[in-house]
Amino acid sequence: MRLLYRIRQTWSALTAKPEKSDLEEIEKFLSPSQFTLFKELHPSEQSHSIAVYRQLLDNNAKQPDLLAAALLHDIGKNRYPIKFWDRIAIVLGKGLAPSLVETWGEAEPDSWKRPFVVSHKHAVWGAQMAADAGASQLTVDLINRHQEQIHAENNAPANNHTITNPTMLEEDQLLTLLQQYDNNN
Numbered sequence: 001m002r003l004l005y006r007i008r009q010t011w012s013a014l015t016a017k018p019e020k021s022d023l024e025e026i027e028k029f030l031s032p033s034q035f036t037l038f039k040e041l042h043p044s045e046q047s048h049s050i051a052v053y054r055q056l057l058d059n060n061a062k063q064p065d066l067l068a069a070a071l072l073h074d075i076g077k078n079r080y081p082i083k084f085w086d087r088i089a090i091v092l093g094k095g096l097a098p099s100l101v102e103t104w105g106e107a108e109p110d111s112w113k114r115p116f117v118v119s120h121k122h123a124v125w126g127a128q129m130a131a132d133a134g135a136s137q138l139t140v141d142l143i144n145r146h147q148e149q150i151h152a153e154n155n156a157p158a159n160n161h162t163i164t165n166p167t168m169l170e171e172d173q174l175l176t177l178l179q180q181y182d183n184n185n
Contacts, residue, residue, distance in 0.1 A: 016047035026050065026071060033133040034068065037075045045074050051185040056177065066174045068135060069142035073182065076126030076143075077118055079109075086115035094119075123147045138171065145175050146182060 018026075023046075027035050038046065052070040061067065082090075093101040093116065105120025107113040127144035135143075150172055 016044040018043060018046045018050055022050050026053075030068065030071060031134055034072060034130070034135060037078070037129055037133055038071055040078045041075060042077075042081070045077060048185055049074060052178070052181045055181045055184060059181075061177065063174060065136050065138035066142065066178060068130075068139045069146070069174075069178055070181065072130050072135065072139065073126065073143050073146045073178065074122060075129050076122030076124065078129070079122070079125045080114060080118050082115045082118050086118075090115050090119045138174075141171060142175055142178055146178055148175070150175060150179075 023039075026038060030038060038049070041049065049071045052073070053067055056067060056070055090101070093104075101116050102120070104113040104116035107117050109117040109121075123144055123146050127140045130143050131137075131140045
């Protein structure tokens, strides 16, 4: 079931392209160097990040570091861009042989394992890129940890998924929100 969802998600990403109005809004929100990193993302990745950002806003998230992380969480994928077919291989691999994909992800990105390495290491790379672009430490930490397994039941928002006090949430709670909306999009 999850595999079919990911395949549909990947397929829809082929035609995804951000709206001009979204890009204008994002340009006002991010610093110039952060916006440059965002603009280097593939248009489908830009659209994905904007969707995560929008869903957080729609659920009353106002924490600037969380919103910046939503927009920048995949910028590490810019280090070694991958093709559409690589994305399909990643999705299929994670669905059919997750332990092999984990092992392949530890390799160097100079072989056939490159897409798996990018998938595995893009969070660390992106965190460094965001730090170099002047992102806050919390934004950098959220980007770095956005693929980390955490115990969501202890950090999930209220049942209605509305964030009632976003400025008081701890890092793991913010991370849970980022992961929730990243996985939804």
